[in-house]
Each structure stands twice: as structure tokens, then as C-alpha cells.
Amino acid sequence: xxxxxxxxxxxxxxxxxxxxxxxxxxxxxxxxxxxxxxxxxxxxxxxxxxxxxxxxxxxxxxxxxxxxxxxxxxxxxxxxxxxxxxxxxxxxxxxxxxxxxxxxxxxxxxxxxxxxxxxxxxxxxxxxxxxxxxxxxxxxxxxxxxxxxxxxxxxxxxxxxxxxxxxxxxxxxxxxxxxxxxxxxxxxxxxxxxxxxxxxxxxxxxxxxxxxxxxxxxxxxxxxxxxxxxxxxxxxxxxxxxxxxxxxxxxxxxxxxxxxxxxxxxxxxxxxxxxxxxxxxxxxxxxxxxxxxxxxxxxxxxxxxxxxxxxxxxxxxxxxxxxxxxxxxxxxxxxxxxxxxxxxxxxxxxxxxxxxxxxxxxxxxxxxxxxxxxxxxxxxxxxxxxxxxxxxxxxxxxxxxxxxxxxxxxxxxxxxxxxxxxxxxxxxxxxxxxxxxxxxxxxxxxxxxxxxxxxxxxxxxxxxxxxxxxxxxxxxxxxxxxxxxxxxxxxxxxxxxxxxxxxxxxxxxxxxxxxxxxxxxxxxxxxxxxxxxxxxxxxxxxxxxxxxxxxxxxxxxxxxxxxxxxxxxxxxxxxxxxxxxxxxxxxxxxxxxxxxxxxxxxxxxxxx
Numbered sequence: 001x002x003x004x005x006x007x008x009x010x011x012x013x014x015x016x017x018x019x020x021x022x023x024x025x026x027x028x029x030x031x032x033x034x035x036x037x038x039x040x041x042x043x044x045x046x047x048x049x050x051x052x053x054x055x056x057x058x059x060x061x062x063x064x065x066x067x068x069x070x071x072x073x074x075x076x077x078x079x080x081x082x083x084x085x086x087x088x089x090x091x092x093x094x095x096x097x098x099x100x101x102x103x104x105x106x107x108x109x110x111x112x113x114x115x116x117x118x119x120x121x122x123x124x125x126x127x128x129x130x131x132x133x134x135x136x137x138x139x140x141x142x143x144x145x146x147x148x149x150x151x152x153x154x155x156x157x158x159x160x161x162x163x164x165x166x167x168x169x170x171x172x173x174x175x176x177x178x179x180x181x182x183x184x185x186x187x188x189x190x191x192x193x194x195x196x197x198x199x200x201x202x203x204x205x206x207x208x209x210x211x212x213x214x215x216x217x218x219x220x221x222x223x224x225x226x227x228x229x230x231x232x233x234x235x236x237x238x239x240x241x242x243x244x245x246x247x248x249x250x251x252x253x254x255x256x257x258x259x260x261x262x263x264x265x266x267x268x269x270x271x272x273x274x275x276x277x278x279x280x281x282x283x284x285x286x287x288x289x290x291x292x293x294x295x296x297x298x299x300x301x302x303x304x305x306x307x308x309x310x311x312x313x314x315x316x317x318x319x320x321x322x323x324x325x326x327x328x329x330x331x332x333x334x335x336x337x338x339x340x341x342x343x344x345x346x347x348x349x350x351x352x353x354x355x356x357x358x359x360x361x362x363x364x365x366x367x368x369x370x371x372x373x374x375x376x377x378x379x380x381x382x383x384x385x386x387x388x389x390x391x392x393x394x395x396x397x398x399x400x401x402x403x404x405x406x407x408x409x410x411x412x413x414x415x416x417x418x419x420x421x422x423x424x425x426x427x428x429x430x431x432x433x434x435x436x437x438x439x440x441x442x443x444x445x446x447x448x449x450x451x452x453x454x455x456x457x458x459x460x461x462x463x464x465x466x467x468x469x470x471x472x473x474x475x476x477x478x479x480x481x482x483x484x485x486x487x488x489x490x491x492x493x494x495x496x497x498x499x500x501x502x503x504x505x506x507x508x509x510x511x512x513x514x515x516x517x518x519x520x521x522x523x524x525x526x527x528x529x530x531x532x533x534x535x536x537x538x539x540x541x542x543x544x545x546x547x548x549x550x551x552x553x554x555x556x557x558x559x560x561x562x563x564x565x566x567x568x569x570x571x572x573x574x575x576x577x578x579x580x581x582x583x584x585x586x587x588x589x590x591x592x593x594x595x596x597x598x599x600x601x602x603x604x605x606x607x608x
Contacts, residue, residue, distance in 0.1 A: 110324045115317030118239030119162050125155035126236065126309040133305025134298045140562030141194060143186040147561065149179060149201075152309045156209060156316035163317040170480065174208030177201075177487050184494035189566040190527040192448065193494040200490045207483065209315040210322060217323035218479045224320055225311050232314035233307060330402040335414060338405055342418045345396070349425035356432045383440065386433035387453060390460045393426045397467065416471045423464045423471075430461040445519060446505040451498050459489045497566065503530035507537060520544050520586065528553055528570035535573055543579035544586035550574045 128151040136144035153175065160167075181204065184197035203222035212221030397419055405411040437454045462485050470478040503526055510518040523534060524545050531553075534545045553571045 110321045112318045112321065115159070115163050115235065115314060117242055118236060118313070119158055120243065121158040122155050122162070122313050123236075123239065123243070125151045125158060126306060126313060129155065129309035130302045130306035133308075134302035136561050137301050137305075138294060138297055139559050141185040141198070142562040142564050144561040145182045145185055145198070146179070148305065149182055152305075152312055153179070153205075155309050155313040159313035160209075160316035165316065168211065170213075171208050171211060173484065174204045177484070177491070178204035178208065181487065181491055181494075184491065185564065187565045188494055188497055188499075188527075189529050189564045189570070190497070190499040193490075193498055196490050197494045200487050203483075204487055205312070206315070209312060210319045212322050213480060214323045214326070215479045216325050216327065218483050220322045220325065222483070224322060225308075225315060227320060228311040228315040229307050232310035232312075235314050236306075236310045329406075332406045333403045335405050335411065338400070338403060339414060339418055342396075342400060342422060346418070346421050346425060349422070349429065353425060353428045353432075356428065383433050383436045383453075386429055386436070387457055390426060390430055390433070390457065393422065393429075394460070394463065397422065420468060420471055423468050427461055427464050430457055430464070433457050441505065442509075445509055445522075446502045447522065448498065448502065451502060455489065455493055459485065462489070497529045499526045499529040500533060500566075502526060503533035507533050510537070510541075518545075524548050527566070528564075529566040531566075531570035531573055535577070539580060540586065543581055546574065547579050547586075550579050554578075 129148060132144075132148045132151065136147055178201040181197045181201035185194045188194060202225070206222050206225045207218065210217070210221035210224050212218050212224075400419060401415075404415045434454060434457055437450060437457070441450055463482055466478060466481050466485065470481075503523055506518050506523060518537070518541060520541060523530065524547065526534075526549075528549055531546060531549055534542065536542075537545060549570060553567060554574060558567070
């Protein structure tokens with residue numbers, strides 16, 4: 001046997017006569033059959049080797065332009081995916097407008113596969129949501145929002161379970177927070193905290209369905225339900241068609257059962273109501289008051305509840321991955337180039353705060369001695385500027401983090417030291433702004449705008465504290481933590497009853513200094529939440545302040561499901577002690593509703 005490897009036998013060449021039909025021949029000997037098998041094996045190996053060589057050459061040709069682009073346009077150490085430079089707004093790599101192997105656009109990468117066929121439990125929950133929306137949402141807002149939200153949440157839960165999604169802690173947090181926010185309309189009569197609570201509840205519900213965690217994911221995910229309205233309706237129609245084709249008998253039985261139950265309730269309910277007046281009153285209070293003229297409005301509410309519940313269920317079964325939209329970090333700057341402007345800003349903040357500490361600790365006399373202004377004028381002069389300074393500081397921090405140096409531990413220490421100092425100094429600015437607002441409110445009273453901007457300034461301080469905590473413990477949960485803080489602030493704002501706080505502060509100010517007066521023209525337009533505080537006013541101020549509220553509460557025909565707890569409490573107070581007089585006594589209180597025609601100085605008056 002030779003030491004050299006033997007050459008594989010070549011396959012026989014095709015002869016010119018191959019196209020002619022060969023004549024049958026006798027089987028070849030055993031040696032000839034083995035030789036043919038070895039020849040076929042060698043041909044297969046040669047073909048595979050040729051294919052691998054071709055694939056290697058094609059890959060080299062494909063990646064060569066990408067490597068050249070990365071070398072020319074990206075910093076060292078930055079990895080660029082093959083096929084072109086990465087798009088920061090695209091989920092995954094690829095050029096803008098590129099398509100995947102299936103021909104779909106890049107936005108399809110954010111979308112999961114289609115959800116499974118809609119389940120009967122989801123359909124019944126969606127139907128319950130739409131019916132309850134048509135019955136209860138046409139007369140105002142109150143506990144009816146919670147009544148409608150429960151079946152909508154059940155529809156989303158059943159859809160998520162059918163799609164195999166698990167319940168996670170953050171999902172529970174968003175869902176519980178959204179339902180808690182819907183308790184604000186049930187407790188408070190004021191419209192403006194109710195509006196904030198409903199909008200925030202919608203945002204938290206959308207986040208519960210999407211499960212976003214990044215900055216853009218939390219921001220876009222809070223509005224993501226709008227993206228699922230049309231797909232949700234299509235998904236529901238297809239599911240109903242599929243269910244109807246396969247179970248016509250069961251649908252017929254369900255409709256017959258429902259029709260029989262409705263007929264029995266109408267017949268016997270009418271008989272019992274005509275037999276007993278108390279039962280008639282109870283039944284009339286429980287049933288919604290829907291007339292034929294309200295038909296188009298009720299149909300619209302039915303469609304709104306149907307579309308909303310289907311969108312929630314579709315999102316729960318197939319949520320869009322908004323976290324896939326990313327923004328690449330900015331180009332890192334050098335330490336001096338990055339840190340020097342921020343250090344100068346910190347020095348400016350420190351100089352301003354050094355003067356503010358004198359005001360914060362010195363009180364009213366120090367303010368007059370230093371500025372020549374009284375404390376109310378001083379407060380009005382600077383609060384709005386400090387509020388804008390706080391907002392701009394948060395913007396500066398965001399931009400500084402984008403272009404911060406990221407070379408190692410020393411860079412991280414520098415970033416934490418510079419931005420941490422800026423956050424601490426900004427917190428002192430927040431305290432100064434709140435102190436100015438306190439001085440201003442003490443002079444002119446509390447209003448809706450003043451309490452709103454003060455609450456916003458306080459929340460900005462909470463955001464700064466969360467940024468400081470993220471610098472120490474990591475920023476993984478920072479987007480969701482800020483969203484939770486905003487929702488908690490809206491919930492606390494609604495539960496504390498801002499109209500009640502406004503009335504309470506103005507009444508206490510009037511009781512402590514009667515010469516300061518009370519602005520009847522302003523407090524008379526507050527909601528029913530202010531009645532317990534305004535009820536302590538002496539006459540005729542009390543009747544002048546409560547006359548409008550009494551007309552709305554006692555003479556209104558609001559059903560139980562659209563009546564808040566604040567309105568019910570005001571009704572109880574005014575029924576026991578109604579307003580007095582016919583309103584002519586209110587004219588002698590002065591143009592600003594204060595005793596003896598007192599008016600504050602024109603220079604000190606501020607409608608805000």
C-alpha cells in the first residue's frame with residue numbers, strides 16, 4: 001500500500017451517443033458496482049466544496065462595503081451591522097426603508113405575529129363593555145367609569161391568557177394604578193382633576209398592555225392603544241365570522257335565551273313597579289334614563305366602548321414592541337469639552353442659591369430690606385422664572401447624558417459628580433420657587449392655577465431625586481419610575497381635592513384676617529368639593545358663595561352612577577342648611593366679593 005493518498009476515481013464522461021437509447025445489458029460484476037458508488041461519493045463532495053467556496057465569496061463581497069462604511073464613518077470600537085450603517089430609529093440593523101426577507105417594512109419588526117382567534121370570553125367581555133358604555137356614560141362621569149373599565153380589563157386579561165402572555169409585576173402596577181385613577185371621578189366633582197385622572201388612567205392602561213420599559217417605549221406605549229383600534233376591529237370581525245360559521249346553533253340558543261330573559265324582566269318588572277311605589281323609585285334610580293332622542297348619542301357610546309375594548313384585547317394578545325425603537329447614544333465628548341460648561345453652570349446656580357438662602361431663612365423683613373419689595377411682589381416676580389429654570393435644567397441633564405464621556409470608571413465618576421451637583425443645586429431652586437409661591441398665596445389666596453403649578457414644581461423635584469437615585473443605583477428603572485411618580489402625583493392631586501383645598505385656604509385666611517376679605521366672585525365658581533369649607537363662612541358671604549352650587553346640586557337630575565361622593569356630600573349639607581336670601585345682598589360685598597368694597601392694590605393684583 002502506498003503512503004500517498006489514492007486519487008478518487010473520476011465519474012465517466014458523457015459520450016456523444018448518450019442521447020441515444022441504450023440497449024439493455026446484463027448486470028455488471030461486483031467490482032464495477034463498488035467503483036460506481038465511490039465515483040458518486042466523490043462527485044457529491046466536490047459539489048459541496050464548490051458551494052461553500054461560492055458562499056464564502058458572496059459573503060466577502062457583501063460585507064466589504066459595510067466594512068468600508070464603518071471604517072470611514074464610525075468611531076473605533078463601534079460595530080456596524082452588515083449591509084450598511086445602522087439607523088438609530090430602526091428596530092435592529094439595516095438601512096432606512098430596508099425590508100426583511102419576507103418583503104415586509106421595518107415597522108413590521110416591531111409587531112408580533114397575529115394573535116389567535118378571539119375567544120368567546122373575550123367577545124362577551126367586549127359586548128358587556130359596549131353595552132355598559134351606552135347605558136352609563138351618557139350622563140356624566142362618576143363611578144360609571146369603573147363599571148365600564150372592569151369588563152374591558154377582563155377582555156384584555158382573557159386575550160392575553162389565550163395568547164400565552166404571563167402576568168408580570170410591572171403589568172400589575174400599571175393596571176392597579178389605572179383603576180385607582182378612575183376612582184378620582186367617583187370621589188371628586190371638580191372637572192379638571194377628573195380630566196387629568198382619566199387621561200393618566202388611559203396612559204397606564206396602555207402601558208400595562210404593552211409592557212414598555214425604555215424611554216421611547218414608555219412615551220409611545222402610553223398612547224399605543226390608538227394604534228390598535230383598526231386592527232382590533234378587524235380581528236373582532238374575523239373572530240365573530242369564524243365563530244358564527246362553526247356554531248350557528250349555539251348562537252341561536254344564546255339569542256333566544258337572552259330574548260326570553262329580557263321579556264320576563266320587562267313584564268314582571270313593570271308589574272312590580274306599578275304595584276309598589278318604593279320599588280318603582282328604586283328601579284327608576286338603578287336603570288339609566290335613556291330616551292329615543294338620545295339614540296344617536298347612545299349608539300356612538302356603544303361603538304366607542306366596542307372599539308376601545310377590542311383595541312385593549314388586541315393589544316393584550318399582540319402588543320407592539322415599542323421598545324424596539326431605539327436612539328443611538330451621541331458621540332462621546334472629551335472630559336474638558338463636556339465638563340467645563342456644566343461646571344460653569346453649577347457655579348452660577350451656587351451663586352444664585354447663596355443669595356436665596358438669605359431670603360429663605362430671613363423671612364419677610366429680610367426680603368423688604370434686600371429688595372425694597374413686599375413679599376407678595378417678590379414672590380410673583382420670580383416664581384415663573386424659577387419654574388422655567390427647573391424645566392431647562394432637566395433638558396440640560398438629558399443632553400449632557402447623551403454626549404457624556406464613556407471611556408471608563410473615571411468618566412463615570414466625573415459624570416456623576418458634575419450632574420449630581422447640578423441636581424442638588426436644582427433641588428434648592430425648587431425649594432425657593434415653592435417658598436415664593438407660599439408667600440404669594442399667603443397674600444392673595446390660593447387658586448387653581450397656583451396650586452397646579454406648585455404641584456408641578458413639586459413633581460419636578462421628585463424627578464430630580466429619581467435622577468440622583470439612578471446615578472447611584474443605575475438607570476434601568478428610571479423611565480418607569482418617572483411614569484409611576486407622575487401617575488402617583490395625579491392620583492394624590494385628585495384625592496386631596498384641589499377645589500376643597502382652595503376653599504379651605506381662602507376661608508382660613510378670611511377667618512384669620514377678615515380685613516383681607518374673600519374673593520366671592522372666584523370661590524362661587526368652585527365645584528361641589530368646596531362646599532364643606534365654604535359652609536363655615538358667615539352670612540351673607542356663605543349664601544353668595546354657595547348659591548350656584550346649590551342650584552346645580554339640588555335641582556340637577558344626575559343619576560347615581562354619574563354622581564361623585566363630593567357632590568353627594570354637598571347635597572346633604574345644602575339640604576340641611578340651604579342658602580338664604582335672593583342674592584341681592586351679594587352686590588354690596590364689592591366688585592371682588594369682599595366686605596365693604598375692599599379691593600387689593602392694583603399693582604399687587606395678579607390673575608394668576
